[in-house]
Amino acid sequence: MSTVASSSPPATPAPAPSEISADNPASSPSEIPTGSPASARPRRALDWRVRFGVLSLIWGFSFLLIKVGTEGYAPFQVTLGRLAFGTAVLAVAMAVKRERLPRGLRTWGHIAVAALLLNSLPFSLFAFSEQTIPSTLAGICNATSPLWGMALSLVALSEDRPTRRRVAGLGIGFLGVLTVLGVWQGFHGLDLAGTAMALLASLSYPVGWIYLRRTLAGTGHSNLSLSGAQLLMATVQLAVVTPLFTTLPAHLPVVPLLAIVALGALGTGLAFLIQYGLVAEIGPTTAQMVTYFIPVIATAAGVALLGESLTWSTPIGAVIVLAGAALTQSRARTPRRSAQP
Template sequence: MYYEIASRIVVPMSTAAPSEADMTDPDSAPPGSAKTTHPPSPHTLPRPATQRVVARRVFDWRLRFGILCLVWGFSFLFIKVGTQGYAPLHVTFGRVAFGSVVLVAVLVAKRERLPRSARTWGHLTVAAFFLNALPFSLFAYAELTIPSTLAGICNASSPLWGMALSLVALSEDRPTRRRVAGLGLGFLGVLTVLGAWQGFSGTDPTGTAMALGASLSYPIGWIYVRRTLAGVDESNVALSSAQMLLATVQVGVVAALFTPVPTSYPLVPLLAVLALGALGTGFAFLLQYGLVAEVGPTTAQMVTYFVPVIATAAGVALLGEQLSWNTPVGALIVLAGAALTQSRPRRTTPRGDD
């Protein structure tokens, strides 16, 4: 997920993304966004045309799009493997710590500084909790008892929660028949995934609730950011680095208080945590930001619909997780509902207007 502040894309930490209409319409902007005509900062200015052509030939946006889908899709497998060797809080701590290393390294390379305002740090502390520390921890605990395939599908419900909350918390976000229909369809898909007609048998209710709670945490954070951090001057990398560092401190303190220090460090789970943090959190942010800047949010947001498919395929093929018919069917319904909640009717030009 990403959100935009003062014409800069900031902190994409989940796979749910707003539509292009949301990115440009001040009355329906995504959480954490503010439409502005401020000139871009130096690091967001486009490169010379010749450089862009060379870069696109070597790293075409379609290739980077596919890599991003794979990285985020495999994140749920990395969580599952990581929790096989480490406590959930240690998996989460490694995730945010390794993600911080990547982002801070980019910040240093760009010769930028972390935010200086105490107010900004205060709001980023709340954002770090709802967008990183809490959902990452909930997913790690959830995958102790539910398959990674189910966790990936639960993550796809985040746009549904976002729409439901925005109707309550954001007075300018008016409901439409299409979006309400998408909301209802999406939650019908969730019930299908969970097998509601058979009393939710075969799924752990606590683990599933944690995964759904993680997907709910993201839009809470987006709405908070939209209300508090719109219009700040810091760059996307500076804000993202600060937020991830704060999440590392938050998780580190809780882990130190409630989880014993590991007595051993199994290699495969450790590599999974490293990949989860460095690739699925730090590198994925940079990749998503570049895609949005090059091809726009509408195309970039399509990653949302590939992630649960890849998460499911990875879980079944590599972890041997069982897959009943209602899981993929329900997932398709969830994705269809999510697409409806983010779609908007085409605007027609009044007659006589050019």
């Protein structure tokens, strides 16, 4: 789930701010050309499939790490730590590549809004939600981001035209959401407040992507520069808010603290760098497929490592959600014309 300004679509924990339309949840502030020949693409030490798998695992386990972190620290503290360690990783990457932060008050104003919508708000909502709902459910709720993104882009972005395929995908996806929520059983055993916060967090991502597309696309700044600034601004926001609502615990629980470090350094910092490299090498369409592995890994991790239980409606609803999300982002095949003599 990318949550910083990259060039690939959502998703999470979080899908990526570069995915600024639901199709490409895409136009990032600094787009990476993906139509160049394979020989022109950067060569990597690790095969892209290995890095794709690592990225799926990192983001899939993020919901487990959030759950563990909230067992020892307040939700705002978890979010602040996550942002601080994620910012540190990107700061090192920027120093190595000699990237500079963007300049200009107007640009930083837009970055502040993007940081709120793509980092501060959704990260905090997920942390609060996992106090009352299992990490498996939070991971599945995160998978609804492409659905929200498609619905919003059809309204807010004139270039995204509704098609039968997209409308059908939205309908199927939201049917899956209702199945996950267990509406047929009267929401039995479901914490509505926690689930609502997780769904709002998932909605916040595409709102942020659309805002980013309207305000910062084409500014000439690199993805790394904008993402570093975005995480830095989000860290400042949480540094202001957290002391107002929390106090430091009498002792510092080690395991939750390590979970927060991993959540920030891996799930927020390193994950962006991996995703950025994947988009540059294989393009956003293939890179965005990571979205569909996140809820599967989140569910497996929650059940196997945290002992969370599942009702029949949760995995079935998750499959329906993913099918709907995949349908909204697929394109109808156009017949190829035969070459003219």
